[in-house]
Amino acid sequence: MSNPGIIFRRYKPGDEEGIASLLNSSFESFREYGITKESWLEYGKIDEGFKPGNAIVAEYDGRIIGHVHIVNRKIKIGDNKYVDIGGIANVSTLPEMRGKGVGTKLMMNAIEYCLNEGFPLSGLFTGYGSAAHRMYRRVGYEDTFLYSVFLGTIDEMKRVKDNCGRVENVIVRHYENGDEEKLLKTYLEWGRPYTGLVERSIEYWRKKLVERSAVHTFFYGEFDPEEVFITMEEGEITGYAYITLCKRKKVPFKTPETGVIRELVFKPGCLKSLVSLIDAIMDYFLSEDVKLCEVASPID
Ligand SMILES: CC(C)(COP(=O)(O)OP(=O)(O)OC[C@H]1O[C@@H](n2cnc3c(N)ncnc32)[C@H](O)[C@@H]1OP(=O)(O)O)[C@@H](O)C(=O)NCCC(=O)NCCS
Incomplete structure (x- = not known):
């Protein structure tokens, strides 16, 4: 035309x-x-x-x-x-x-x-x-992967929590100063089996994920260490999750009662850490009166 x-x-x-x-x-x-x-x-x-x-x-x-x-x-x-x-x-x-x-x-x-x-x-x-x-x-682009957004109600969050059960020897804590290099290392280890992982430099991590909190492309909220859950096994970081409580940040198209899991990462093989992360996040969401939990995941 x-x-x-x-x-x-x-x-x-x-x-x-x-x-x-x-x-x-x-x-x-x-x-x-x-x-x-x-x-x-x-x-x-x-x-x-x-x-x-x-x-x-x-x-x-x-x-x-x-x-x-x-x-x-x-x-x-x-x-x-x-x-x-x-x-x-x-x-x-x-x-x-x-x-x-x-x-x-x-x-x-x-x-x-x-x-x-x-x-x-x-x-x-x-x-x-x-x-x-x-x-x-x-114009020539092809679909390479699809992802879906999954939503969970309060009952579903409780059910997920019940299914997590008790995990021993995993510590869950929030972000502490200086964690970013280890978080980036965990991200790279987690992504090793995947083609298509986007490279992140430590500067990227600091600017987008520590000095401020990315909400939507050009828009940021204040960084809150409580938004980062970290698991440790035998003194090593083994996983992390970034979450957003929509009642604290303006997130378009989401009600304030929504809790979003923005990124959930764990080292290959560290399934106990994954379970502990999910358990801790569900606990936190329920204690903060979150009514809808949202997580995006690729469709296999
Ligand atoms: C997507 C977008 C950029 C297309 O721009 P455009 O100048 O209309 O593009 P084209 O004229 O080359 O047409 C592209 C398609 O839009 C369709 N289209 C035509 N008129 C349209 C209209 N008034 N409103 C929406 N789409 C229309 C066309 O039919 C064509 O699809 P088809 O040929 O399969 O039917 C435009 O719709 C837009 O700005 N959308 C909002 C922003 C957005 O969603 N961007 C994409 C983010 S991934």
Whole structure:
């Protein structure tokens, strides 16, 4: 489809206001928080893979009507090799300009960018069966894995807790200063069998998971050590979980009674630690009057 009068080009300083406004009109979650040009630019300081210059915009009549961002990541392939990947983020077209091929053209530009940069891979997340999902498939992306969000009520949390039973020789505690290097090591050990694990540096960990608490892309809450559960066996960290109590943080589309398990990681073979983590989290959720427990998990 041709797009007469629409210019596709790379970001230039000054575009951030138009991009923030477009994101607000395209995504309910961004609208909920109210993304600004400042928060968009600020993100580049927190995430080294996010460079404003790697955004591509569609401009019509001097207005930004479409946008895609290519975020640099490294993912693990096979045993222990990490390769660069062009992560496609925040693809959006102004509502009144949709259905004219702008999104597809943005994606073609993003793919060209990835090829020029020499990225061996490009990837993205999207909702299964959405208009965007069809568009991505049409330009060549394929489904590699699916995940589902599981919800548990109070009764189910209690049942899970009952099934955990008593585990000996595992200590559960919250985050303490200086834990991050060991948490990162645990993450890497846990991810060893998986292809597709996203590489994290210690700076990434500190900036996103210790100095602040990631809630949704550009938005953060204050870091609370109580949100991190850590298991130890024989003096070694063997697992951890990051959780969010929605009554303490504004999380779009979730009621304040929700407790979210954001990340649950344990060293291979340390099943006692996994059971202890789940047991401790259920205890905590129930004591904090959580009525709905949420956890996302890949579908086998
Ligand atoms: C996804 C999105 C970027 C597509 O942009 P677009 O400029 O309409 O893209 P295209 O014109 O190339 O069409 C892509 C698909 O959207 C469909 N579409 C057309 N008009 C539409 C409209 N008014 N509203 C929603 N989707 C529409 C098209 O039919 C096409 O799907 P199909 O060919 O399988 O039927 C746009 O719908 C959008 O900004 N959505 C909100 C943000 C979002 O969800 N982004 C994806 C995050 S993973």
